[in-house]
Amino acid sequence: xxxxxxxxxxxxxxxxxxxxxLVIAAALAAPLLTPYAYDVQNLPQAYQPASAQHxxxxxxxxxxxxxxxxxxxxxxLSVSATAISISVLCGMVLGAAAAWFGGWLDxxxxxxxxxxxxxxxxxxxxxxxxxIGPGTTGVxxxxxxxxxxxxxxLTRAQIMTLKGETFIEAARSLGAGNAHILFRHLLPxxxxxxxxxxxxxxxDAIILEATLGFFGLGAQPPVPSWGGMMSAGSALVFKAxxxxxxxxxxxxxxxxxxxxxxxxxxxxxxxxxxxxSGA
Amino acid sequence: xxxxFRKTLLSASxxxxxxxxxQAATAQEAVFVMATxxxxxxxxxxxxxxxxxxxxxxxFDRLVSQAADLSYHPWLAESWEEAPDGMAWTFKLKQxxxxxxxxxxxxxxxxxxxxxxxxxxxxxGYMAEAIASAEVVDEYTVKFVMSRPEPNLLYNLSxxxxxxxxxxxxxxxxxxxxxxxxxxxxxxxxESFAIGQETVLVRNExxxxxxxxxxxxxxxxxxxxxxREIPEDSTAFLELKTGGVDFLLSVPADLxxxxxxxxxxxxxxxxxxxxxxxxxxxxxAPFDDIRVREAAAKAINQEEILASVFGGVGAVADTxxxxxxxxxxxxxxxxxxxxxxxxxxxxxxxxxxMGEGGVRMKDGQPLKVTLWTQSDSIFRRLTEVVQAxxxxxxxxxxxxxxxxxxxxxxxxTGEQQLAVRSYNWDNADIVDWFFGGDRLGYPNVSMFNxxxxxxxxxxxxxxxxxxxxxxxNFTAYxxxxxxxxxxxxxxxxxxxxxxxxxxxxxxxxxxxxxxxxAAFLDLQVKE
Numbered sequence: 001x002x003x004x005x006x007x008x009x010x011x012x013x014x015x016x017x018x019x020x021x022l023v024i025a026a027a028l029a030a031p032l033l034t035p036y037a038y039d040v041q042n043l044p045q046a047y048q049p050a051s052a053q054h055x056x057x058x059x060x061x062x063x064x065x066x067x068x069x070x071x072x073x074x075x076x077l078s079v080s081a082t083a084i085s086i087s088v089l090c091g092m093v094l095g096a097a098a099a100w101f102g103g104w105l106d107x108x109x110x111x112x113x114x115x116x117x118x119x120x121x122x123x124x125x126x127x128x129x130x131x132i133g134p135g136t137t138g139v140x141x142x143x144x145x146x147x148x149x150x151x152x153x154l155t156r157a158q159i160m161t162l163k164g165e166t167f168i169e170a171a172r173s174l175g176a177g178n179a180h181i182l183f184r185h186l187l188p189x190x191x192x193x194x195x196x197x198x199x200x201x202x203x204d205a206i207i208l209e210a211t212l213g214f215f216g217l218g219a220q221p222p223v224p225s226w227g228g229m230m231s232a233g234s235a236l237v238f239k240a241x242x243x244x245x246x247x248x249x250x251x252x253x254x255x256x257x258x259x260x261x262x263x264x265x266x267x268x269x270x271x272x273x274x275x276x277s278g279a
Numbered sequence: 280x281x282x283x284f285r286k287t288l289l290s291a292s293x294x295x296x297x298x299x300x301x302q303a304a305t306a307q308e309a310v311f312v313m314a315t316x317x318x319x320x321x322x323x324x325x326x327x328x329x330x331x332x333x334x335x336x337x338x339f340d341r342l343v344s345q346a347a348d349l350s351y352h353p354w355l356a357e358s359w360e361e362a363p364d365g366m367a368w369t370f371k372l373k374q375x376x377x378x379x380x381x382x383x384x385x386x387x388x389x390x391x392x393x394x395x396x397x398x399x400x401x402x403x404g405y406m407a408e409a410i411a412s413a414e415v416v417d418e419y420t421v422k423f424v425m426s427r428p429e430p431n432l433l434y435n436l437s438x439x440x441x442x443x444x445x446x447x448x449x450x451x452x453x454x455x456x457x458x459x460x461x462x463x464x465x466x467x468x469x470e471s472f473a474i475g476q477e478t479v480l481v482r483n484e485x486x487x488x489x490x491x492x493x494x495x496x497x498x499x500x501x502x503x504x505x506x507r508e509i510p511e512d513s514t515a516f517l518e519l520k521t522g523g524v525d526f527l528l529s530v531p532a533d534l535x536x537x538x539x540x541x542x543x544x545x546x547x548x549x550x551x552x553x554x555x556x557x558x559x560x561x562x563x564a565p566f567d568d569i570r571v572r573e574a575a576a577k578a579i580n581q582e583e584i585l586a587s588v589f590g591g592v593g594a595v596a597d598t599x600x601x602x603x604x605x606x607x608x609x610x611x612x613x614x615x616x617x618x619x620x621x622x623x624x625x626x627x628x629x630x631x632x633m634g635e636g637g638v639r640m641k642d643g644q645p646l647k648v649t650l651w652t653q654s655d656s657i658f659r660r661l662t663e664v665v666q667a668x669x670x671x672x673x674x675x676x677x678x679x680x681x682x683x684x685x686x687x688x689x690x691x692t693g694e695q696q697l698a699v700r701s702y703n704w705d706n707a708d709i710v711d712w713f714f715g716g717d718r719l720g721y722p723n724v725s726m727f728n729x730x731x732x733x734x735x736x737x738x739x740x741x742x743x744x745x746x747x748x749x750x751x752n753f754t755a756y757x758x759x760x761x762x763x764x765x766x767x768x769x770x771x772x773x774x775x776x777x778x779x780x781x782x783x784x785x786x787x788x789x790x791x792x793x794x795x796x797a798a799f800l801d802l803q804v805k806e
Contacts, residue, residue: 041667043587060660061667134680216654216680221663235513235656238537 003268013264016257023254027073036064038071039222047240057242060232068224069246075225076251079136079218080205083143088198090144091151096182096190098152099159110156113149121146125208126217134217142212143205154197158190158274193274196265203258210251226251307502309783309804312515314529315655316553316701318508319475319684324457325442326449327401329687329722333528334478334506336795338379339442339463342370342389343433344490344797346790349603349705351433352491355384355443355464365428365744372419376488378445379462379469386421389413391446393423402718405711406435409741427741430749434706439795464488466499466800475684478506492790493797500803510655510683519544519777525804526778528794531657532592538777547776547785550603552793554596555701555770557665558713558724561763563696565646569764570629574622575697576615576767578672579665583617584770588661592775596768598761599710605750606707609758615768622672631673639673650676651690651698653683661769662699669697691720698724699769705792707753711740714760725765735759781805 007013026033045062048054056065098109116124121143128142162168163186171181206226212218213227214234221228226247233244266272317332325331325339342356356370376384396407409429414422423432435441445462452460461469466489467480482502489496507524509515512531518524520541530538530546538544557579565571581595597614600607626639626646634640638647650669652662659680666676676697681689689695702709712718715736716728735756743749776794778785786801 039667041664043583043664046587061663216659220678220680221659222666232656232659235511235660237513238516239533 003265006268007261007264010264010267012260016260016264019253019257020261023073023250023257024077026070027077030067030070030074033070034064034067036067038063038068038224047236049240049242056246057240059229059243060236060240065242065246068229069226069250072224072226072229072247073250073254075136075219075223076206076209076213076227076254079140079209079225080143080202083140083209084147084198084202084205086140086144087147087201088151088194091148092155092187092190092194094148095152095155095157096159096187099156099163100178100182100186106156109152113152117149117153121204121208122211125212126215129212129217134220136219136223139209139212139218143208146208147201147205150201151194151198154194155187155190158193159186162186162189192269193271196262196269196271199265200259200262203255203262206251206255206258210247307500307804308505309501309503309526309802310505310507310524311526311528312518312524313506313508315510315512315515315531315657315683316529316703318510321474322457323461323469323472323478325440325444326395326399326403328440328457329402331439332478332506333795334467334480334504335442336439336465337467337480337504337799338461338465338469339439339444340376340465340488340490340796341438341442342372342436344492345434345437345792346492347792349792351437354437354490355488356436359433365430366425368423368425368432369416370421370423372421373488374419376464377485378448378464379483380445380448382445382447382462384443384464385418386415387418388446389421389443390415392443395444395446395449402722403440405740406438406440428744429741430743430746431706431708438706466796467504470503475508477508480504480506489800490797493800494786495800499800501799504799512655512657516777519779522779525782526776528776530775530777532589532772532775533657535590535592535775535777543779543781544777545780547778547794549774549776549789549794550792551593551771551773552601552705553701553703553772553774554599554601554768555661555699555772556596556599557767557769558695558698558700559765559767560693560696560724560726561765562693562726565629565631565641565648566696568629570625571631572764574625574629574672575669575674576764577618577625578622578669578674579767579769580617580619580668581769583668584661584664588657588664589770589772593770593772596771598768599713599757599766600707601705601771604705604707606710606753606757609754609761613758613761615761615764619672626673633673637670637673638675645675646673647675647677648696649694650678651686651695652678652680653686653700654680655683658683658699665697665699665769687721690724693720693726695724700724707750707757708740710753710757710760711736714765727760727763727765729763732756732759732763 008017042062045058046060048058050057054064059065094109098106124146125142128145129138132138132141168185171185209218210227213225214231218227219225229247230244236243313332320330320332322328323335323338340355342354343351344354345351355373357373359368359370361368390413393407393410393413396404409425409427410423411426412424416422442463448462449456466483466486468483470479470481472478482499484498486498512534515527516534519527535546538546559566559572559575585595597616598607598609631639631641631646638645650666652658662678666678669676713722714727715723716733719726739752739756743752782805784803784805789798791797
């Protein structure tokens with residue numbers, strides 16, 4: 001059995017995995033799951049508490065909150081996952097190149113990465129969004145750039161330790177080129193820890209996306225995002241507390257689930273020590 | 280034994296005295312929260328600033344004060360007289376008035392101050408534009424020689440923008456005037472100012488020249504005022520509820536119910552001076568076509584917004600001016616009301632046919648526009664309703680949110696198409712301010728520059744010899760602007776404030792159009 005499935009055998013990992021599958025499935029099947037549109041306002045129905053028609057109540061425009069939560073999962077998950085994928089891709093290329101070629105390239109990359117590592121991700125993301133402008137694309141790029149340092153360092157550390165292994169020396173003495181060694185031997189071996197750490201970073205990215213959304217910098221209305229919904233709800237805490245509570249819960253539970261599942265995965269892959277060497 | 284007893288008694292009385300003193304000291308302080316639409320004012324320089332907050336009116340006195348019925352009364356000027364032809368005004372000034380830095384206030388300073396409007400770069404020169412020169416008649420008499428009759432002079436002189444600044448320090452401090460230091464004759468002095476965060480004012484102990492509209496003409500009753508800038512209404516409300524602040528200078532309609540639920544909080548309302556509206560950039564396609572502008576303007580359902588966003592508090596706006604102004608009484612045909620049938624017909628006529636997904640199309644292009652708003656939650660909520668109302672006639676508007684303090688700079692780029700914003704002013708010359716062809720970008724967010732409008736504008740601003748003519752000219756100018764649809768009027772709120780009744784004792788009557796110097800002079804802190 002492959003590791004991601006084995007992780008389900010851990011009680012926490014299994015529970016967390018099920019929640020993640022549920023959220024992802026709901027996000028994918030959003031239009032099939034709900035009879036409401038996420039953007040059609042029905043002002044006379046505003047501020048309705050939970051009822052049979054609206055399981056989680058309605059927001060300040062009379063829109064069904066559950067519908068917006070499900071569509072919000074689409075935004076939050078797709079933005080964070082895409083951003084982290086970009087980040088992993090760039091980080092791996094940079095880290096591998098730095099470790100393999102060494103010299104000035106390594107020094108430059110390490111310096112830039114260490115420099116950006118010294119700023120919190122939220123700060124980098126905020127600056128970038130301010131430059132690019134608000135919206136999902138801006139947030140995606142901002143989150144991607146904010147996490148590049150992490151993956152560059154991790155990949156570099158992995159490649160550095162693998163570089164001296166006998167099988168690399170063997171490949172080189174058989175006449176393999178740089179590209180062959182990098183893409184066929186080094187990166188596949190460095191992949192597992194990077195992917196697990198990417199998964200954990202996705203959890204952080206969801207929070208970052210929600211934070212930027214809360215500041216009004218993420219998905220622009222009427223497109224829902226969990227952060228944006230919480231931001232609108234923050235003005236309604238007294239009048240309609242459910243508008244902020246449910247998206248907040250969604251963020252919290254999803255991020256905890258990602259972390260628990262990630263932990264189970266780390267145990268199954270037995271890569272705890274390798275993850276630590278990167279950070 | 281006796282010694283010890285005495286000592287104990289002494290220390291007890293000392294600490295008791297200290298306690299009483301401490302209580303007295305805290306009792307004379309009050310913390311106010313600035314109105315959310317005044318957050319981020321970058322300076323207290325009334326000659327240069329395009330936005331001034333409530334604290335400005337406490338630092339600077341005006342020559343005349345205005346009562347709640349909009350009549351004019353003495354303040355730094357004891358009396359005044361207008362020449363029959365309107366070409367000269369003579370003001371008798373109060374004696375014994377001094378600026379915060381000790382400089383005396385007299386005819387010379389008034390003359391120097393009026394000249395600052397001519398020599399300082401900025402937008403506010405028009406305030407004193409009709410004054411050709413100020414002449415010193417004697418130490419406490421000054422005569423304004425006019426370049427043309429200006430029926431609006433007393434209004435200008437009563438506005439915060441014509442708060443009398445101390446001319447010497449103004450010249451010496453340059454751009455720092457109003458930021459690091461500021462000297463007026465007002466009932467409060469500036470102690471500290473952190474832009475966008477907090478302003479602390481302390482009482483001017485020697486103040487004896489309060490406006491006639493206030494009951495108290497002497498020093499203010501409160502010793503120290505802190506004005507905090509909190510951009511988010513619900514955060515400000517929480518601060519009020521938990522006792523962190525004593526007074527909110529603005530409360531949105533949807534929080535008024537929450538305020539009234541609390542036993543120790545109360546709402547104070549005064550007639551509104553705000554208009555909420557949607558500027559339409561007339562230079563940006565598709566809004567360079569007047570039909571599309573009219574369609575967008577008439578897609579706005581003001582009644583629905585009043586009921587759903589503002590809980591029915593306030594009134595709908597159907598012109599650019601608050602309805603208390605006579606210039607707002609334009610013919611019914613010029614008023615802008617919700618008319619979706621007309622919107623749809625106009626868009627059809629302009630070639631925008633209804634396409635798939637409810638968005639209109641022309642030459643393969645969807646009718647997609649940008650809609651700017653600021654980050655305060657009430658603006659965002661209103662903007663989302665506007666977005667849905669535009670969508671109902673087939674206009675897809677994409678919302679972009681900017682920080683409240685940076686959005687003015689964004690307008691200056693001229694890239695906006697539609698926006699949702701509000702202004703606060705109670706004179707018809709606001710039409711000139713927001714639609715004058717020489718202020719494109721900001722304040723003229725609509726980028727409106729129309730030759731006929733400019734003609735009418737000139738007549739309204741400078742062509743009137745008396746008040747009746749001014750009203751007629753401004754009504755005509757206002758009416759013409761409305762028919763060109765550079766904006767859609769949305770809503771007129773009431774000025775709603777909230778305060779802690781355990782801490783603040785309001786004066787019985789606030790005889791002023793807004794909560795300003797007169798109210799602050801009479802206001803008391805309890806205990």
